[in-house]
Amino acid sequence: MTAAIRTEGLSLSLGGRAIVRNVDMTVPDSGVYGFLGPNGAGKSTIMRLIVGLLRPAAGTVSLFGENLAQRPRALLGQVGILIESHGLYEHLTGRENLLLACRLRGIDRRDIGRVLDAVAMHRAADRPVKTYSLGMKQRTALARALLGQPRLVVLDEPTNGLDPEGIMAMRDLIRELPARFGATVLLSSHLLGEVQEVADHIGLLRQGELVAEGPLRALSETEPLIAISTDRQTEARAALLALGLEEDRDSGDERLVFRMGRLTAAQINRSLVESGFAVSALAQESHGLERLYRDKLGSQPSFEAHSEQENRP
Incomplete structure (x- = not known):
């Protein structure tokens, strides 16, 4: 199976505490992989390891079949990232934020029109970001992640804090990414319902350990x-x-x-x-995936969005 991401024995400890424990993870190419687990399970930390923001204490990360440690610049140049907050400059317009990203990454500025159209932000692109709703800011940040036509898009809790309309808009965008843009998506969430709506594959994380992984349909087919x-x-x-x-x-x-x-x-x-x-x-x-979640993680899954953030190292 072709893998956009593969980790082997991925581990990290901070302050004497194991945050990530021997994670072997495979994200198939050209789909949406939903990374599920309660807040504090280590989802964001693993994402940081995958995109090179943290170095593992042990184990390896491979992107598109190549070891990340050997060719970090070339491989991460093919990855779009939306981790933690939107990270936009609020005194600048949406278009200016994207132009700055193009200059920093050496991307042709003509790509800005394409990504603005993709996230339905063209009409608001010349307004200051400080006038945007949270959903508009998230869509603009996603547009920035799509600059340069990345092969992999990494999204950490992209619907966190959004109202129902914003959640539905973001969900539709994420669902379209593989077919419309040819990008693999790694999506983390503590919201079971959101992942069920968009993911092809899932991984369940508990206290830094990957306790289940596979196609969503197969994992959801539990004994009646x-x-x-x-x-x-x-x-x-x-x-x-x-x-x-x-x-x-x-x-x-x-x-x-x-x-x-x-x-x-x-x-x-x-x-x-x-x-x-x-x-x-x-x-x-x-109960399908809900029952699997409870059996593997020992807790009741969340279905409603809220603003609680995962504990971060």
């Missing part, structure tokens, strides 16, 4: 569950275990939850009724 309520829950639990079913962690006294295995809902219901149970409720469930 069945939730059951009867007139005698304790005896029903024993009967379901006797059928060879495995009880799920969400099961309780009022609502039994079991993994269905090879049985159908109809077969389970018939077995209970024939055993003399009065079944008052029976429903098949599948």
